[in-house]
Amino acid sequence: xxxxxxxxxxxxxxxxxxxxxxxxxxxxxxxxxxxxxxxxxxxxxxxxxxxxxxxxxxxxxxxxxxxxxxxxxxxxxxxxxxxxxxxxxxxxxxxxxxxxxxxxxxxxxxxxxxxxxxxxxxxxxxxxxxxxxxxxxxxxxxxxxxxxxxxxxxxxxxxxxxxxxxxxxxxxxxxxxxxxxxxxxxxxxxxxxxxxxxxxxxxxxxxxxxxxxxxxxxxxxxxxxxxxxxxxxxxxxxxxxxxxxxxxxxxxxxxxxxxxxxxxxxxxxxxxxxxxxxxxxxxxxxxxxxxxxxxxxxxxxxxxxxxxxxxxxxxxxxxxxxxxxxxxxxxxxxx
Numbered sequence: 241x242x243x244x245x246x247x248x249x250x251x252x253x254x255x256x257x258x259x260x261x262x263x264x265x266x267x268x269x270x271x272x273x274x275x276x277x278x279x280x281x282x283x284x285x286x287x288x289x290x291x292x293x294x295x296x297x298x299x300x301x302x303x304x305x306x307x308x309x310x311x312x313x314x315x316x317x318x319x320x321x322x323x324x325x326x327x328x329x330x331x332x333x334x335x336x337x338x339x340x341x342x343x344x345x346x347x348x349x350x351x352x353x354x355x356x357x358x359x360x361x362x363x364x365x366x367x368x369x370x371x372x373x374x375x376x377x378x379x380x381x382x383x384x385x386x387x388x389x390x391x392x393x394x395x396x397x398x399x400x401x402x403x404x405x406x407x408x409x410x411x412x413x414x415x416x417x418x419x420x421x422x423x424x425x426x427x428x429x430x431x432x433x434x435x436x437x438x439x440x441x442x443x444x445x446x447x448x449x450x451x452x453x454x455x456x457x458x459x460x461x462x463x464x465x466x467x468x469x470x471x472x473x474x475x476x477x478x479x480x481x482x483x484x485x486x487x488x489x490x491x492x493x494x495x496x497x498x499x500x501x502x503x504x505x506x507x508x509x510x511x512x513x514x515x516x517x518x519x520x521x522x523x524x525x526x527x528x529x530x531x532x533x534x535x536x537x538x539x540x541x542x543x544x545x546x547x548x549x550x551x552x553x554x555x556x557x558x559x560x561x562x563x564x565x566x567x568x569x570x571x572x573x574x575x
Contacts, residue, residue, distance in 0.1 A: 243419035248308025279506020283402030283531030321356030354563020356535035381405035402531030406539020
């Protein structure tokens, strides 16, 4: 039995900065309203033709691989987390395998939205623990700006989300006191429709139906979110899954050196920080700059925290996420 250890991190965000004031020019909203409810000041949106979910993932992956010292020929497997693939099928994992010039290794796509990266880390961790693979590339990447209702009708959702990508290389670690100590995954599908994009989908309205109806009032292909309901569930599940990870490893809250929560809403992160009695140096937030980048948010934040020297060797790092599905997850890492 082995542990898996994060040996390289990288992230990429588009150059195009979209501020709250920029959005107020096309949506009936304002900077104060957005910041008060979400903490977001700006986000990044791709410029069509310059970036895709896959291309951003590749850019982040190249940085992570360079930092890890793991060459393309040494990658054994790819796990790609996203809700916004370039194509309905195939998924972006195989496109990364192609664009990075990897061997004909396996590629797996994870569709668990905001908790997708932690799910992907958990999958990669199991493959490495059993000895099947030695180096796995894990990516979280999202292009959401092109699928949002950028009108006043959609302002409750569209002001929240941004585009970006983050990546990690997980490698075999023989010292069982280091690396990923445990991961914890949950779902509660009874609430799936509280945060959802219902179309196009094979079980309901497919592209042919949307085109045939040609209904300008059709909102089925835009994200729907029952914001208050999601918030209430998120703060409960965040706390539960963090505690679950700590208990599984006989750790106390005081042992947390850095908590990287999914950047869903600054108010959620602040609530959890207060609930656990953590100081500002123990919780990393960058939603102010990037908005909610869904599966990319944790790897982007994790990379920035590491780059800024806020994560050091020997630190206990906790990753935690909650999102559509409803799915939630945590990972406990000894750096």
